[in-house]
Amino acid sequence: MREADPLEALVREWESPEPTPELDRRVISAYRSAIGPPHSSSGGWRKFWNMRVSVPAPALAALVLAIAIVLFWVKPSMGRAVAPSAPGAVTRLNVSGFQPLPNGEARVIPAVEMHK
Amino acid sequence: MTEADLVREARQGNEQAFLAIYSRHRSPVFQFAWRLTCSRAAAEDVTQECFLAVVNGAAFDADRAGLRTYLFGIARHLVLRRLRISEREAEEVADITAPVDVLGKLLEAERSALVANAMTLLPVLQREALVLFTFEELSLEEIAKITRVDTGAVKSRLHRARESLRAVLAPLLVSNPQRRCL
Numbered sequence: 442m443r444e445a446d447p448l449e450a451l452v453r454e455w456e457s458p459e460p461t462p463e464l465d466r467r468v469i470s471a472y473r474s475a476i477g478p479p480h481s482s483s484g485g486w487r488k489f490w491n492m493r494v495s496v497p498a499p500a501l502a503a504l505v506l507a508i509a510i511v512l513f514w515v516k517p518s519m520g521r522a523v524a525p526s527a528p529g530a531v532t533r534l535n536v537s538g539f540q541p542l543p544n545g546e547a548r549v550i551p552a553v554e555m556h557k
Numbered sequence: 558m559t560e561a562d563l564v565r566e567a568r569q570g571n572e573q574a575f576l577a578i579y580s581r582h583r584s585p586v587f588q589f590a591w592r593l594t595c596s597r598a599a600a601e602d603v604t605q606e607c608f609l610a611v612v613n614g615a616a617f618d619a620d621r622a623g624l625r626t627y628l629f630g631i632a633r634h635l636v637l638r639r640l641r642i643s644e645r646e647a648e649e650v651a652d653i654t655a656p657v658d659v660l661g662k663l664l665e666a667e668r669s670a671l672v673a674n675a676m677t678l679l680p681v682l683q684r685e686a687l688v689l690f691t692f693e694e695l696s697l698e699e700i701a702k703i704t705r706v707d708t709g710a711v712k713s714r715l716h717r718a719r720e721s722l723r724a725v726l727a728p729l730l731v732s733n734p735q736r737r738c739l
C-alpha cells in the first residue's frame with residue numbers, strides 16, 4: 442500500500458537525466474551490428490551461395506567411396522551394351538534373299554505384306 | 558503484438574520491433590541504471606548492454622514476468638557487476654560514502670542535491686529497492702523477482718533505506734516525520 446509520505450515526496454525530488462540521442466544512435470548501431478545486414482530480396486540467394494555445410498570427415502570419406510563404387514559398377518555395364526562384337530564395320534541388316542529390282546528402283550513394302 | 562512477439566521479432570532482425578521495445582523502456586532502464594551508478598557514462602553502457610542482451614538471446618519468459626521486470630533484472634545484474642569491479646579497483650581510494658554534514662550543506666546546497674547525496678549514501682541493495690518501489694512504482698513481488706530475493710527481504714531493505722534516509726534528511730522533513738509507508 443502506497444500512502445502519502447513526506448519522505449517519499451522528498452525522495453521523488455531526486456531527478457535523473459534523460460537518455461541522450463547519442464545513446465539512441467549507439468544502441469541502434471549496436472543492434473544492427475549484432476543482427477547483421479538488413480534483409481533484402483536477394484538475401485536468400487546470397488545466403489544460399491554463402492552457405493557452409495559441415496560434414497564429419499568419416500561421413501565424407503564414406504560418401505566419396507560410395508560414389509566411386511557406384512561409378513565403377515555402372516560404367517562397365519553401360520560399355521557392354523555398345524561394345525562391338527568384332528572389330529570393323531557392323532551391320533544388323535539381314536540381307537539373305539535380297540534381290541534388287543532390275544530398274545534399280547526402290548519399293549516400299551508394308552510389313553504386313555512381307556509376313557504374308 | 559505482445560511484448561514476447563516483439564522480442565522474438567527483434568531477435569530475428571526486425572528493427573521496428575526492436576525500436577518499439579527500446580523506445581518503450583529506454584528511459585526507465587537508463588534512469589534505473591543512473592540512480593544505481595550515479596554516472597551517465599555507466600548508465601548509458603548498462604542501457605546499451607541491457608537491450609543487446611535481450612536481442613542476443615538472454616532467456617525471456619513472458620509467462621514469468623513482464624518485459625520491464627526482465628529488463629530491470631538484466632540492468633541490475635550489469636550494474637552490480639560494474640560496481641563490484643569498481644569496488645575492487647577503488648579499494649585504495651578514500652571512503653566516498655563517509656557521512657556528510659547535512660545541516661552544514663543545507664545552507665549552501667540545493668534541496669534536490671541533498672536528497673541525491675543522501676540517496677547515494679545508501680547501500681546499493683537498499684537503494685535499488687527504493688528506486689524500483691518509488692520511481693518505477695513496482696510491486697514488492699516484482700522487485701523480489703528482479704532482485705531474486707523474497708518479498709520479506711525487499712520489505713526489509715525498503716525499511717532500512719527509509720530509516721537511513723529519515724535520519725539523514727531529518728532537517729528537510731519538517732512536516733510530519735512520522736513514518737506512514739511500509
